[in-house]
Amino acid sequence: MSSKDESVFSKEALMGTQAGKEIMKQGLLRGKGYKQFNQYKEKTEQEFGSFAKRFVMSLHGAIQADNSPASTMQKFAEEVGSADLVPAADALQDLKARLSSPDVLQDRVARILNSNFVKMTFPVFNALYDGSTQYFGDGESQEKRDAVIDGHIIAIDLSEPMDRIVDRDEDLEYLEDYKFMSPYILAIARQKIAQGGDSVLKAFEDGFKDARVGQYLDVKLKMRPASINDEVMGDCYKKYRAVMGTAGRNMALNRRPLSDIFYMGMAKAGECVGCGNEIEDAIKNGSVKIPSWPLYYALNTGDVRRGFELTMQKSELYLDEAKMALEMLPENFSLKPFLEFLFLTVRHYNQYWYNELVRGAHFDEFEKRLPK
Template identity: 80%
Template sequence: MSGKDESIFSKEALMGTQAGKEIIKQGLFKSKGFRQFNQYKEKTEQEFGPFAKRFTSSLHAAIQSDSSPALTMEKFASEVGSQELVPDAGALQDIKARLSSTDVLQDRVARILNSNFVKMTFPVFNALYDGAAEYFGDKPQQQQDQEKREAVIDGHIIAIDLSEPMDRIVDRDEDLDYLEDYKFMCPYILDIARLKIAQGGDSVLKAFEEGFRDARVGQYIDVKLKMRPSSINDENMGDCYKKYRAVMGTAGRNMALNRRPLADIFHLGMAKAGEGVGCGNEIEDAIKNGAIKIPSWPLYYSLNTGDARRGFELTMQKSELYLKEAELALEMLPEKFTLRPFLEFLFLTVRHYNQYWYNELNRRAPFADYYSKMEAAVNRQ
């Protein structure tokens, strides 16, 4: 398995969930899905380090070559619609000087790459791209196709990674000492992602830009709900989840180079799987931060039921709805698509991730304390 915390997929952890027991069973019998998934897990272990080096090198070059960081920040703030995501103008030269150190920049990149969404999706994108290339009869052995494959996958992993510093800046729940550096890095990360994704062709870049716009809408709603948590409702929480749906769905679409039918199928599967993981992430965050995240599905359900424990129960049901929708994508796959077992196993790992954190929550969480903190936060607005 792949993730930020490998202990989640230890034998002991797997034995603690229904999905985990099925994973162990498939591992014992070496099911096709297990073998395919393990192949890409091993591939990730070999390729993630070189990817991180390529990313750091590109980022360092972009920062060093920019003669007008102030203009770069201004353009980025205008595009994302928030001055909160860029540093104060007076701090730019000091931050640039600090990030000119390769060691410092490597540290910051390593921190934002240490993310469940990044680590869980790296093997997935490789598998989806290869499956689509086989289905469409591409020629991956040709140098040009190899370079395109690397660029498109790198670009979308980098685009997903961009959401990490942006979320940390907005949430202010981790890496507080590095947030100003992250603000400075964000515009360059986006530029690198765009340059790489563009190598997939105009259609691929267009799909990315549309997805990025939708993700910004989700992020905007997220910020607004942080300011007025009592305004949370089913509709705006669904819109807030565009930040998962758009980023992951677009990446899935572009692993097929935006070619139907796989582009649409991958989009559905990855968008809904991303939303499913989002629910598990909200449960994990509640445990680690000692409070219900604002905004989140646990907040919405707890607020309306008057019971934090019930709120998390309903969040797990919501995660299952997302995963059921993701599994609809499997039913649309063409017969000759050979990596269906991989995707079935992938969704099983997502289910285990969510079940693991839900079990941990029930074992460790002070639900009454969660509810009182939630009430205080809502009433403070």
């Protein structure tokens, strides 16, 4: 298992949750799901470095080749609907000079690749793509495989600098660099995803539009946290559904039935992990995240601890929906055990961070910092 914090999947951590104990049991018995998952985990360890190098080289080439960064930034700002996500015009020359250094660029890419969503999904996309190829009887095309998987991992990675810019809770000294990099990251993702075909690119573009809606609502709620409600929080989570679900859909090259099934499974798993990520962020930042399910439930119950308890219940609802996707899989889909094991790791991730929250007893401090 992989995450930003490797201690989450240590032996001690696994022993501390119900899901973790089941993971260890499957490991001892060498269950089919464990073996499939471990195969793709090892494959990720072998291939992730090569992916990162391809990403840095593509990004460096795009930055170097752009003779009009101002125009690039303006188009990106118009597309995402916010000038706050691009640097000031008078900073562009210095930013381009700094990020033209391969070493500097490699450092920034490594920082944004150090993400739970990137690390937890790289092996998953490889497995889904392989399972789809086998189901549809496709001929092997390593170039297309690398392009589609790379493109969607890069698209997911784009959400990292954008979230850090909006949240301002991480890498503050690099936020201007991230603003400059973001338009080029999106362009590279598009170029690679397009190699999957017109249908694949259209699915990505539709998903990216939905992700922007979720991001916009996220920013809006930051300014007016007390206006949070169930419907708006559901729309906020479009960023998880759109990014993760669309990536799942395109691992089947947008072909039914797997495209719909992968979308549902990955979208709901992404939303489930989002709940755990909100708990992890609360611990690390010393306050309830704005916006988040813990905030919504805490404001409505008047009890921060109860807010986190209900967030865990919400995460289980998301995971139950993800598991429904498994029931839709064709009988001859060979990687169903992999997905069952994957969802077990998602449950452990959330349970681990909830246990850390309770162990630290942060609730009184969180209460003081709640928006009124």
